[in-house]
Amino acid sequence: MGDLCRIAIVDDEFIMRQGIKHMLDWEKEGFEIAGEASNGKEGLELIRRTQPHILLCDIVMPVMDGLDLVKIVHTEFADMQIIILSGYDDFKYVKETLLNGAADYILKPALSPRDLLKSIQKAAERIPGLQLKRRKASSLESAIERYLLGYEEKFESAEAGVFFTETYFCLLGFSLALRSERNQDMSRLLYEKTEDCLEKMDYCRSMKLLLKEDFLCIVFNYSARDAARVKEDIRDMMNRLALVHRKVFAVLGRQRTEIADLKEDYVKDIFPGADQGFYFRGEPLKLAGEKNGTQREPDRFDFNKFANRLNGKQYEEAVFMLHDYIIHALECRVPEYKLKNLTKNLLYNVLSSMSGDRQQYDRMRNEYFRKIEGADYAEEFRAVFEQLTEELARGRQKDDADSTISRILEYIEANYEKDLDLADVAGVFGFNYNYFSAYFNSHIEEGFSEYLNRIRIEKACRLLEEGNCPISHISGMVGYSDHSYFCRVFKRFAGVTPSAYRRSRNREVR
Numbered sequence: 001m002g003d004l005c006r007i008a009i010v011d012d013e014f015i016m017r018q019g020i021k022h023m024l025d026w027e028k029e030g031f032e033i034a035g036e037a038s039n040g041k042e043g044l045e046l047i048r049r050t051q052p053h054i055l056l057c058d059i060v061m062p063v064m065d066g067l068d069l070v071k072i073v074h075t076e077f078a079d080m081q082i083i084i085l086s087g088y089d090d091f092k093y094v095k096e097t098l099l100n101g102a103a104d105y106i107l108k109p110a111l112s113p114r115d116l117l118k119s120i121q122k123a124a125e126r127i128p129g130l131q132l133k134r135r136k137a138s139s140l141e142s143a144i145e146r147y148l149l150g151y152e153e154k155f156e157s158a159e160a161g162v163f164f165t166e167t168y169f170c171l172l173g174f175s176l177a178l179r180s181e182r183n184q185d186m187s188r189l190l191y192e193k194t195e196d197c198l199e200k201m202d203y204c205r206s207m208k209l210l211l212k213e214d215f216l217c218i219v220f221n222y223s224a225r226d227a228a229r230v231k232e233d234i235r236d237m238m239n240r241l242a243l244v245h246r247k248v249f250a251v252l253g254r255q256r257t258e259i260a261d262l263k264e265d266y267v268k269d270i271f272p273g274a275d276q277g278f279y280f281r282g283e284p285l286k287l288a289g290e291k292n293g294t295q296r297e298p299d300r301f302d303f304n305k306f307a308n309r310l311n312g313k314q315y316e317e318a319v320f321m322l323h324d325y326i327i328h329a330l331e332c333r334v335p336e337y338k339l340k341n342l343t344k345n346l347l348y349n350v351l352s353s354m355s356g357d358r359q360q361y362d363r364m365r366n367e368y369f370r371k372i373e374g375a376d377y378a379e380e381f382r383a384v385f386e387q388l389t390e391e392l393a394r395g396r397q398k399d400d401a402d403s404t405i406s407r408i409l410e411y412i413e414a415n416y417e418k419d420l421d422l423a424d425v426a427g428v429f430g431f432n433y434n435y436f437s438a439y440f441n442s443h444i445e446e447g448f449s450e451y452l453n454r455i456r457i458e459k460a461c462r463l464l465e466e467g468n469c470p471i472s473h474i475s476g477m478v479g480y481s482d483h484s485y486f487c488r489v490f491k492r493f494a495g496v497t498p499s500a501y502r503r504s505r506n507r508e509v510r
Contacts, residue, residue: 005031005054005124006031006053006054007026007033008034008037008043008046008050008056009021009037009056010038010039010043010055010056010057011056011058012058012060013058014179015340016085016108016337018175019111021214022214023116024113029121031054031124040063043064047080054080054081054120057070059086060345060348070082081124081126083119084106087107087109103126104119108338109338114150140159141207144209145209147263148211148263148267166204166223167257168221168222168227168257170219170252170254170262171217171218171219171270172234172251172252172270173266173271174248174249175214175275176216180245186245187214190248193240193244194208197233197240200233201230203222203226204223204226205220207219219259219262220234234252234285238250238284241284246282249277250284250286251276251287251288252285253288254288265288273288275335276333276335278336279333281378295333298325298332301346306321306322310350314404315354317429318353320431321430324432324435326343329342330378330381340372347365348365364392368384372385404429408425409444412452416479417456419479420452422437422449453493454493456480456489457489457490457494459478460475460477460498461494464498474498475487475498486498
């Protein structure tokens with residue numbers, strides 16, 4: 001008989017900690033969760049108190065980050081195995097954590113039960129004298145659970161035909177891992193309320209399955225005559241649960257005639273869809289296959305370009321990249337925990353790279369990490385994110401005396417005679433067209449076209465004063481292909497026509 005291998009989870013995201021805790025049947029695999037913490041300082045206290053065998057640790061955290069925690073743990077607990085979690089792939093962090101004793105490095109967006117188990121088993125093998133203890137499970141519930149979770153290729157159970165006697169099946173799934181505003185665990189209350197509702201549905205069979213501990217799935221077995229009634233009562237149940245906690249969100253699978261077909265609904269719709277409540281405020285139930293907006297993979301973030309801009313102190317361009325990509329991710333309906341983790345990681349990079357008031361940047365990081373985590377719905381998240389990017393932009397304007405707009409004006413000054421337009425300049429500096437237009441207007445009192453025309457007319461005035469070059473040639477020299485248009489613009493700025501301006505200057509010289 002071996003020992004259970006103890007695991008500590010240190011991550012500032014509650015959803016991520018809950019996801020890891022319930023991603024596997026830990027005890028069955030020979031592990032147990034020793035505890036969890038939300039930052040490096042709390043994590044160090046937890047580790048010293050519980051003495052875990054393995055540490056799962058995020059990099060980006062408030063108070064004490066993962067890199068500092070890893071260094072301390074490696075010094076104090078030589079045999080402890082460390083697995084680093086991160087929201088993005090950056091070799092700088094991979095190298096530093098591995099050099100400081102980490103056994104493995106896992107990207108959160110790509111985290112799966114199989115990969116997590118494989119990584120932890122690999123780490124456990126490196127612990128001197130540890131032999132994992134496993135338990136076996138049976139029963140109809142366990143058979144369905146193992147089949148849905150992918151541990152079994154086929155569903156086989158002699159008990160199924162005895163328990164489920166009606167024609168049709170459907171599967172409902174939702175997370176119980178919700179906390180109140182006072183940070184109280186709501187899972188038990190939600191579970192009890194669910195049981196109360198199911199008791200009233202005594203005209204059909206139902207079986208509760210706690211997959212990943214806090215992810216509740218319910219198998220319904222019913223007759224053809226009760227099909228509409230079952231769907232109506234499930235919707236009523238979810239509305240009642242939403243009164244307990246507003247973030248309750250469930251996905252109901254299709255009507256099936258075989259238990260084995262429920263796995264398709266679980267894998268394709270229910271489990272991946274149950275974290276989409278972030279995008280459906282006030283809607284506690286969605287039906288599998290229902291047209292309710294498309295979740296799709298976002299374009300890959302160009303982290304190298306982002307890092308180059310930060311290294312080149314092009315902070316406003318980097319903030320724009322951050323803004324543009326996160327809005328794109330929102331439109332793609334990236335799952336809540338991935339969206340928040342990505343946002344915090346990119347924000348961490350921006351604030352860590354900026355020169356200036358470190359105390360102010362630390363304040364911003366802690367404040368916005370908290371606000372990002374506290375946003376329950378996409379609309380709330382977007383409002384916080386817009387506030388964040390505005391504050392970042394204001395901060396850089398103050399600290400850098402607006403070096404970016406200076407470079408833009410220098411570029412216009414050097415290229416005014418070319419066929420310039422707003423889109424061209426936006427492209428040169430890596431700005432989105434609409435964003436650049438608003439950005440330029442916020443820094444320069446006149447718009448882009450007015451500013452360019454003024455620069456050109458100032459240059460034309462000098463040429464008119466300096467020699468006898470034909471006016472038609474001067475219009476082309478300062479960027480106007482249409483001579484008559486040049487004359488109209490010149491008169492609007494100078495108050496007189498180009499020829500009148502030249503005559504007046506010549507008289508002054510005499």
